[in-house]
Every structure is written in C-alpha cells, then in structure tokens.
Amino acid sequence: MTSGESRAAPLGDFERTYRQHFVFAWRALRRLGIAERDLNDAAQDVFLVVYRRLPEFDFERPVTTWIYAICLRVASTRRRNAAWRHEQLNEDVEPPENAARALAVDAEAQQLDERRLLLEAALDAMSLEQRAVFTLFELEGRTGEEVASILGVPPPTVHSRLRLAREIFRRTIERQRAREHFELRRIGGER
Amino acid sequence: MSELKHWLDEASEADDFERSILRSGLESDPPRATQDQVWNGLMATLAIAPLAAVTASPQAAGASAAAASVGKAGAVWLTVAKGFIVGLAVYGAAQGVSEVASRLNPRRAPTPTAQQATIPTRPTRVMSRDAERSIAGPVSSLVPSATSVDPPSRLPTTPRSNASVTAIAHDSPNPSSALPSTGSFDDPPRPNSARTSQLEAETLALRQARAELRVGKLADASATLEAARRQFPAPELYQEREALTIEILYRSGQVAAAEQRARQFLSRFPESPHAHQIRQFAER
Numbered sequence: 001m002t003s004g005e006s007r008a009a010p011l012g013d014f015e016r017t018y019r020q021h022f023v024f025a026w027r028a029l030r031r032l033g034i035a036e037r038d039l040n041d042a043a044q045d046v047f048l049v050v051y052r053r054l055p056e057f058d059f060e061r062p063v064t065t066w067i068y069a070i071c072l073r074v075a076s077t078r079r080r081n082a083a084w085r086h087e088q089l090n091e092d093v094e095p096p097e098n099a100a101r102a103l104a105v106d107a108e109a110q111q112l113d114e115r116r117l118l119l120e121a122a123l124d125a126m127s128l129e130q131r132a133v134f135t136l137f138e139l140e141g142r143t144g145e146e147v148a149s150i151l152g153v154p155p156p157t158v159h160s161r162l163r164l165a166r167e168i169f170r171r172t173i174e175r176q177r178a179r180e181h182f183e184l185r186r187i188g189g190e191r
Numbered sequence: 192m193s194e195l196k197h198w199l200d201e202a203s204e205a206d207d208f209e210r211s212i213l214r215s216g217l218e219s220d221p222p223r224a225t226q227d228q229v230w231n232g233l234m235a236t237l238a239i240a241p242l243a244a245v246t247a248s249p250q251a252a253g254a255s256a257a258a259a260s261v262g263k264a265g266a267v268w269l270t271v272a273k274g275f276i277v278g279l280a281v282y283g284a285a286q287g288v289s290e291v292a293s294r295l296n297p298r299r300a301p302t303p304t305a306q307q308a309t310i311p312t313r314p315t316r317v318m319s320r321d322a323e324r325s326i327a328g329p330v331s332s333l334v335p336s337a338t339s340v341d342p343p344s345r346l347p348t349t350p351r352s353n354a355s356v357t358a359i360a361h362d363s364p365n366p367s368s369a370l371p372s373t374g375s376f377d378d379p380p381r382p383n384s385a386r387t388s389q390l391e392a393e394t395l396a397l398r399q400a401r402a403e404l405r406v407g408k409l410a411d412a413s414a415t416l417e418a419a420r421r422q423f424p425a426p427e428l429y430q431e432r433e434a435l436t437i438e439i440l441y442r443s444g445q446v447a448a449a450e451q452r453a454r455q456f457l458s459r460f461p462e463s464p465h466a467h468q469i470r471q472f473a474e475r
Contacts, residue, residue: 018230026221026229039221043229048236055462117214122212138198139216163196173212 014051022047028068031135032075033124045074068132068150091136113143122172126165133158134165236394237431393419393428400435409443430456434465437472 025046026039032169034042040058049070057066121133129151137158144162198205199213396419403412404457416436419426433456441449453473457466 018233018322019226022226022229024224027441040225040229040232043225044232044236047229051233051237057260061461090317112215119216128457135216141197141199145197159195159307166198169212170209173209 014054017050017054017063018047021063022066024046025067027069027140028071028135029075031073031139032128032131033121034075034078038078042074042078046070049074062149065150065152069152072132072151079128118173118176122169125168125172130161130165130168133161134169137162161179235398237428393423393426393432396422397428397435398432400439404435404439404442407438412439413443422426430460430463430465434469437469 003051022043029042030036030039031045033100046067052068057063099177115186117166124133135146137144142150144155144158147162148158151158196203199210201210203210205213231233260365289409393456396415400412400415400419403409403415412435416432416439419432437456440446440452449472453469456469457473460466463469
C-alpha cells in the first residue's frame with residue numbers, strides 16, 4: 001500500500017492493509033494500555049473501522065498515521081469506558097510488589113516481570129497522548145519527526161509531551177524504588 | 192527533536208536501571224496465530240459470506256443449492272469465492288456446516304475442521320456501529336474527501352405477519368428516514384452492552400439466514416431476515432442484511448426486485464465494501 005498506488009477493490013485493499021499493519025496496530029494498542037485479554041477485541045475494533053473507512057481513505061497519506069489514530073481512539077474509548085465502569089484496564093494486573101512474586105518462576109523471569117510491571121505502572125501514570133509519544137519514541141525507536149508525523153502534531157508538541165512523559169516515568173520508578181527500599185528496611189527492622 | 196537521544200541509547204541521559212525497565216517493554220509482538228484469529232473474528236463479525244457468483248439462472252441456482260449436499264455447497268463456494276477475499280471465503284466455507292448445525296442446536300459448538308482449527312466459533316467480539324462511528328469520527332479529519340459512512344436509515348417497522356420473499360421485495364428502505372444519532376468521540380461514556388447485544392443478535396440472525404440461503408431454504412432465509420427486520424428496525428449491520436436480501440430475491444426468481452434493490456443499495460452506498468458484489472445483481 002504505497003503512496004500513489006492506484007486504488008484497487010476495497011476488499012482486496014482491506015486484507016492487504018490488515019496483513020501489512022496488524023502487528024503495528026496490535027503493538028500500538030498494547031503500548032497504549034490495552035490489557036492483554038482485550039487486545040484481540042481492540043484490534044478487531046480498529047480493523048472494523050479500517051474496513052468501513054478504507055474506501056474513503058486518501059492513500060497519498062501515510063496509512064500508519066491513520067491506523068495509529070484509530071488505535072488511539074480505540075484505546076481512549078476503552079479507557080474512558082473502563083473509568084466509567086470504575087474498572088481498571090489492567091485490573092488483572094496486581095500491584096508490582098505482589099504480582100511479580102506470584103508470576104515469576106525463577107530469579108531472571110521474576111526480575112523481568114518486575115521491570116515490566118514497573119514500566120506498565122509508569123505508562124499508566126501518563127496521559128494517553130504522553131503515553132503515545134513516549135512509547136513511539138522510546139520503545140518503537142521512532143524519531144521525533146516520525147512521531148510527529150504519526151500523531152499528526154507539530155514536533156514541538158512531541159518534544160513537550162516526551163519531556164513530561166519522561167518525568168512521569170522517572171518519578172514512578174523513583175517512587176517504586178523508595179517503596180522497595182522501605183519494605184526491605186522494615187522487614188530487616190522486624191528481624 | 193533531532194537532538195534528543197532515545198533513552199535506550201547507552202549515550203543517553205538515562206541510567207542503566209531505567210534502560211532495563213524500558214527494555215522489558217520491547218517484546219510486544221503478538222503471537223503468530225493472533226493475526227489469523229483476529230482476522231477470522233472480523234470476518235465473522237461482518238457476518239456476510241461471499242455472495243455466490245451470478246452466473247446461473249436464479250431458479251437453477253436455487254434448485255441446485257437445495258439439492259446439493261452441504262459439503263458440495265462448501266466446495267462450490269470455495270470455487271466461486273476466488274474472486275472475493277480469501278479470508279472471507281475460507282471462513283464462509285468453514286462455517287457452512289457449522290451454521291446449519293448451530294441453527295438446529297444453537298448452543299452446540301460446531302465441529303472444528305482443519306480450516307476451522309483456529310477459527311473462533313463466533314466473532315471474537317462485535318463492536319456497535321455507534322462505537323465504530325465514535326472511534327472513526329475524528330479520523331475523518333485525516334481524510335478530507337471522506338463521505339458519510341453507511342448510515343442505516345430506519346427501516347420500515349410495519350409488522351409483517353406473513354414473512355415471505357415477496358414481502359421483502361416490497362420492503363425498500365426509505366431514504367428520507369431519519370438517521371440514527373451518530374454519537375461522537377467526545378460523547379459522555381454510556382454503557383454499550385445493549386448495543387453489543389443487538390449486534391451479536393444481528394450477527395447470529397444474518398449467519399442463520401445465510402446458512403439457510405446456502406442450502407436453498409429461501410423461504411426460511413427470507414423469514415429469518417424478516418424477523419431480524421422486525422426485531423432491529425435500526426440495524427447495526429444494515430448493509431450486510433441488504434446484501435443478503437438482494438441475493439435471496441434474486442435466487443427466488445424475483446430478478447427485477449433484486450436489481451431494483453441492488454441499484455438502490457449502490458445509490459446509497461456507492462463506496463460500500465459490498466458494492467462490488469451487489470453490482471453483479473444490478474448490472475445484469
């Protein structure tokens with residue numbers, strides 16, 4: 001689906017678009033905070049919209065920008081609905097200090113689980129816009145210009161959101177470190 | 192932005208611990224089978240199998256469908272569906288047997304086939320059209336030439352005591368009917384379980400009608416669609432229902448009615464994903 005390619009039959013376009021961009025969309029949804037159990041549903045939501053809207057899509061524009069925008073809408077809607085239901089999107093994820101121990105089967109896996117949960121906690125503390133910028137830049141490895149293009153915002157906006165997201169990331173980690181340190185000292189003190 | 196370094200870079204300002212946290216989030220690709228699972232869920236949600244090619248006379252097509260075994264119908268399907276999208280055809284063929292079975296015993300899970308091994312027995316989930324609009328709405332700002340998307344006009348709600356193919360032939364959608372509210376991305380959150388339930392019910396009804404159509408039970412298929420019309424006067428899957436209706440009309444010998452309805456469909460939804468198939472009925 002390159003720019004300038006003539007428009008084929010919509011259904012053919014749809015399957016091609018799906019195959020080309022599914023992983024991108026799925027990963028985007030995951031990094032935007034969709035819980036593991038809901039990822040397939042959310043991906044289906046995204047591509048239902050793609051299916052309906054594809055005939056109108058201007059292929060002179062980047063497909064990834066369009067699909068990422070839909071992912072953002074899906075994630076936002078789900079986040080909003082979850083808030084309305086007073087649920088957590090990741091309600092099946094226990095607090096890091098409890099869940100990691102339960103999940104890990106060995107020291108290395110435990111460490112990875114702990115870090116992953118810490119990352120999730122930091123990402124959850126960000127707004128969706130900050131999270132999008134942070135994950136695209138830091139985890140997808142996109143450049144600032146690419147992030148701006150995908151999100152359809154000016155580069156200074158990306159810069160600003162990334163700065164704030166990094167602050168949140170650091171603050172979350174510092175808080176968790178302090179908490180762990182406190183736990184250790186308290187346990188030690190009891191002995 | 193160009194002066195910014197990614198924190199995963201060793202030369203960045205991030206410390207080793209922060210980098211290790213970030214690295215833990217790098218493995219985010221989906222499992223291999225996930226792509227096909229979601230695709231199959233999509234096909235099921237869309238709830239429309241490939242329309243059979245319009246090559247035989249409607250009477251002959253109906254008779255042959257009635258006489259054919261389900262397995263043979265599935266094979267014919269696969270042949271016919273080559274011009275359609277592959278995933279849709281595979282799903283439709285695989286569903287042929289199971290849908291008939293599920294009509295007889297809706298709660299029984301269909302027997303998996305080789306094709307169906309990873310295919311969910313029902314859509315992974317369904318999303319209401321309102322929700323879809325809500326999600327898609329702002330995206331249209333990225334598409335300057337966007338046109339309105341299949342707003343299903345409210346269908347006639349007059350109860351029909353005797354559902355029949357003939358009744359369907361006269362059941363044309365009223366273009367002047369009020370459109371349902373489209374909702375917007377910024378609407379306050381609302382529970383969507385009712386809409387989801389409707390969509391699921393519509394999906395099941397369409398699948399049942401399609402299964403009946405494929406085995407030549409045109410009156411049953413017509414009655415199923417008619418019941419769906421009464422139950423869901425503001426359908427979520429309007430286009431899909433119309434597509435099936437047109438095919439039923441054609442196969443029951445009401446070619447003129449099918450053509451007229453197909454032209455109406457194309458007039459209202461020229462960019463519909465189903466337009467290519469519908470055009471076969473309108474341009475004979």
